[in-house]
Amino acid sequence: MQTNQKIIIRCISLGRHNGLVQFTDAIDRPRPQAISGRAAAMIKELILHYVMQTLKFERRFAFYRWPQARMAHPTGVAASAPRPTEALVTETVNR
Numbered sequence: 001m002q003t004n005q006k007i008i009i010r011c012i013s014l015g016r017h018n019g020l021v022q023f024t025d026a027i028d029r030p031r032p033q034a035i036s037g038r039a040a041a042m043i044k045e046l047i048l049h050y051v052m053q054t055l056k057f058e059r060r061f062a063f064y065r066w067p068q069a070r071m072a073h074p075t076g077v078a079a080s081a082p083r084p085t086e087a088l089v090t091e092t093v094n095r
Contacts, residue, residue: 008023011040014041021036
């Protein structure tokens with residue numbers, strides 16, 4: 001499934017109180033606009049806070065579930081394929 005999500009900014013932390021936010025275009029190339037200093041650090045913190053709260057909310061209420069891989073029944077797989085030691089024993093006995 002293809003999504004239509006695009007990255008519109010890149011955040012770089014320059015310590016706890018400084019940062020750099022670089023805007024990007026539709027194909028993720030940097031634009032000349034940038035925010036730096038304390039304002040950029042605050043933007044970065046807000047994004048991080050939003051992501052963490054969203055994950056906590058998702059975990060608590062389970063609105064979205066990751067697709068689960070279908071696994072074959074372990075006995076069905078083991079029964080259909082001979083084990084290497086069984087093949088060796090059968091070969092030795094048939095000699």
